[in-house]
Amino acid sequence: MSARLVIEWTRTAVRIAVAKGGRWRLQLLDVRSEPVSATVDAVAALRTLLKTVNVTVNQVIGVVPREQVITRVVQFPTIQAAELTQMIELYAKAQLPYPREQTVVDFHLVRSQEGFSTVAIVACQREVVDRHLAVLREAGLHVGLVTVSSWGVLRWYTQ
Numbered sequence: 001m002s003a004r005l006v007i008e009w010t011r012t013a014v015r016i017a018v019a020k021g022g023r024w025r026l027q028l029l030d031v032r033s034e035p036v037s038a039t040v041d042a043v044a045a046l047r048t049l050l051k052t053v054n055v056t057v058n059q060v061i062g063v064v065p066r067e068q069v070i071t072r073v074v075q076f077p078t079i080q081a082a083e084l085t086q087m088i089e090l091y092a093k094a095q096l097p098y099p100r101e102q103t104v105v106d107f108h109l110v111r112s113q114e115g116f117s118t119v120a121i122v123a124c125q126r127e128v129v130d131r132h133l134a135v136l137r138e139a140g141l142h143v144g145l146v147t148v149s150s151w152g153v154l155r156w157y158t159q
Helices: 042-050 081-095 126-138 149-158
Strands: 002-009 013-020 027-035 056-064 070-076 103-113 116-125 145-148
Touching: 002 042, 002 126, 013 042, 027 042, 042 126, 056 126, 070 081, 081 103, 081 116, 103 126, 116 126, 126 145
Parallel strands: 002 056, 056 145
Antiparallel strands: 002 013, 013 027, 070 116, 103 116
16 A cells, blocks of 8 residues: 655654545554654654664655744735736745745745735745755655645645
């Protein structure tokens, strides 16, 4: 059986969820958590959890905790994709508390109507994303997607 493995790593725990199925018929197979601390390594905790997964995993999703990202829902006066991308980039440069080149920014179009687009913007320091990926890679995983914990479950249903 082939499954999706979702991994969230926070300051206090490593959590995994295993599910199988498609877009609308997703079945949760297992959810587990292992505590981490200054003395318990996240990689070791993750490896312990991975030993309990008894399915073939075809997709690994890394989840960055919500408190480590900045999210905004913003309305822009355009529905043109190219213009919207440029507006989001300018908005991000002006609003981020750290240099744009040190961040990863993405957005999701929430609504587009009457010449306006409402988007959810997510920004995270590149160092945070790199650190999460390094832990997952060190545990022997190949991550196909990185998302934010608030949107992690939603991603299961939209793919």
